[in-house]
Amino acid sequence: MSSLELRQLRVRYGRFTAVDGVDLMVPDGGITGLVGGSGCGKSSLGRATVGLAPITGGQILVDGTPVAHRPRRGPVQLVFQSPYASLDPRMSIGAAVAEALPPSRWSPRPGATARARAAEAAHYLELVGLDPGRASLTPGELSGGQRQRVALARALAARPGVLVADEITSALDVSVQGAVLNLLRRLQRELRFSLLFISHDLAVVRYLADQVAVMDRGRLVEHGPADRVLHAPGHAVTASLLSCVPTLEENP
Numbered sequence: 001m002s003s004l005e006l007r008q009l010r011v012r013y014g015r016f017t018a019v020d021g022v023d024l025m026v027p028d029g030g031i032t033g034l035v036g037g038s039g040c041g042k043s044s045l046g047r048a049t050v051g052l053a054p055i056t057g058g059q060i061l062v063d064g065t066p067v068a069h070r071p072r073r074g075p076v077q078l079v080f081q082s083p084y085a086s087l088d089p090r091m092s093i094g095a096a097v098a099e100a101l102p103p104s105r106w107s108p109r110p111g112a113t114a115r116a117r118a119a120e121a122a123h124y125l126e127l128v129g130l131d132p133g134r135a136s137l138t139p140g141e142l143s144g145g146q147r148q149r150v151a152l153a154r155a156l157a158a159r160p161g162v163l164v165a166d167e168i169t170s171a172l173d174v175s176v177q178g179a180v181l182n183l184l185r186r187l188q189r190e191l192r193f194s195l196l197f198i199s200h201d202l203a204v205v206r207y208l209a210d211q212v213a214v215m216d217r218g219r220l221v222e223h224g225p226a227d228r229v230l231h232a233p234g235h236a237v238t239a240s241l242l243s244c245v246p247t248l249e250e251n252p
């Protein structure tokens with residue numbers, strides 16, 4: 001488990017600034033929900049934490065240490081909205097998870113390392129509720145929810161201190177969204193990674209997050225404890241996002 005800190009983070013695409021000097025702290029072992037309207041820069045911020053968006057200013061720190069901009073198997077792992085973005089359609093799901101494991105120690109017995117890695121990959125598949133006996137399947141043979149579980153297993157296999165989940169349930173049927181969210185919450189408690197949970201769905205964010213940050217046009221406009229931000233918003237953008245979520249009202 002690790003803290004994630006963004007200091008004056010700036011992301012630009014050509015002349016367009018998508019993230020405009022954001023300061024954000026995801027505390028050690030905490031769950032921070034990042035919300036905002038469409039196009040406000042949430043995904044750009046998330047992608048920047050793993051070097052997948054063009055950072056033009058500021059710093060990203062994990063446990064107070066600046067991280068390299070494109071770390072392989074780094075301390076921060078990102079799960080995308082579409083599992084297809086992170087899974088090779090030709091690779092078996094077992095191989096995809098094994099590939100993400102940290103390099104293993106040298107073993108004197110030929111084949112022993114490959115076997116140990118397959119066993120460890122099976123462990124991660126089990127952890128996300130998939131049958132390790134089906135490790136030879138490819139992503140195309142799985143349902144959307146199962147694919148997202150594989151993407152989660154692959155991210156966790158890299159043993160990140162921080163997980164960034166970007167709209168991970170948006171592409172799923174409503175019937176499986178809850179199961180994936182429950183899984184994520186259970187895994188966060190068991191493995192104790194810090195979580196930056198990006199979503200446009202405030203009801204989901206309230207369910208998971210202990211801190212909520214609100215973005216608008218590339219800037220952070222509000223940040224605080226989830227209870228306070230979602231029940232007594234201090235910014236018009238937050239209030240407007242809340243007004244679109246009638247289910248948040250306990251006594252309508």
Ligand SMILES: Nc1ncnc2c1ncn2[C@@H]1O[C@H](COP(=O)(O)OP(=O)(O)OP(=O)(O)O)[C@@H](O)[C@H]1O
Nearest residue numbers: 013016018036037038039040041042043044045200
């Ligand atoms: N690769 C890119 N090149 C140019 N502009 C981009 C690129 N990626 C994103 N943008 C622009 O940056 C802005 C922020 O996009 P981003 O995807 O980060 O927002 P978002 O809050 O995640 O939106 P959504 O919820 O709709 O996914 C948008 O105006 C988008 O069009």
